[in-house]
Amino acid sequence: MHNNNNSSDITTVKRKRGRPRKEKPDACFRCRCRTTPEWRKGWVDREGVSLHVPLCNACGLHNAKQRKSYQLSKELNSIYRLLN
Numbered sequence: 001m002h003n004n005n006n007s008s009d010i011t012t013v014k015r016k017r018g019r020p021r022k023e024k025p026d027a028c029f030r031c032r033c034r035t036t037p038e039w040r041k042g043w044v045d046r047e048g049v050s051l052h053v054p055l056c057n058a059c060g061l062h063n064a065k066q067r068k069s070y071q072l073s074k075e076l077n078s079i080y081r082l083l084n
């Protein structure tokens with residue numbers, strides 16, 4: 001008995017390349033602009049709950065800075081409370 005392995009069978013199977021692209025957000029949460037070199041993740045604190053929002057490049061950087069200082073002040077407050 002002969003095994004007729006056709007290598008052509010393998011080449012016909014095409015693999016899907018690349019990851020499925022995520023949908024781009026409609027507009028920046030903060031400034032409502034629709035064109036940006038890069039979309040960034042942002043957070044908005046509402047009633048103690050952090051919400052995930054899409055931000056443009058500029059707003060994303062601004063948000064990240066704010067977020068850092070916000071968390072820092074929060075930590076400092078908790079430290080002061082422990083001391084007092």
Ligand SMILES: [Zn+2]
Pocket residue numbers: 028029030031032033055056057058059060
């Ligand atoms: Zn923006």
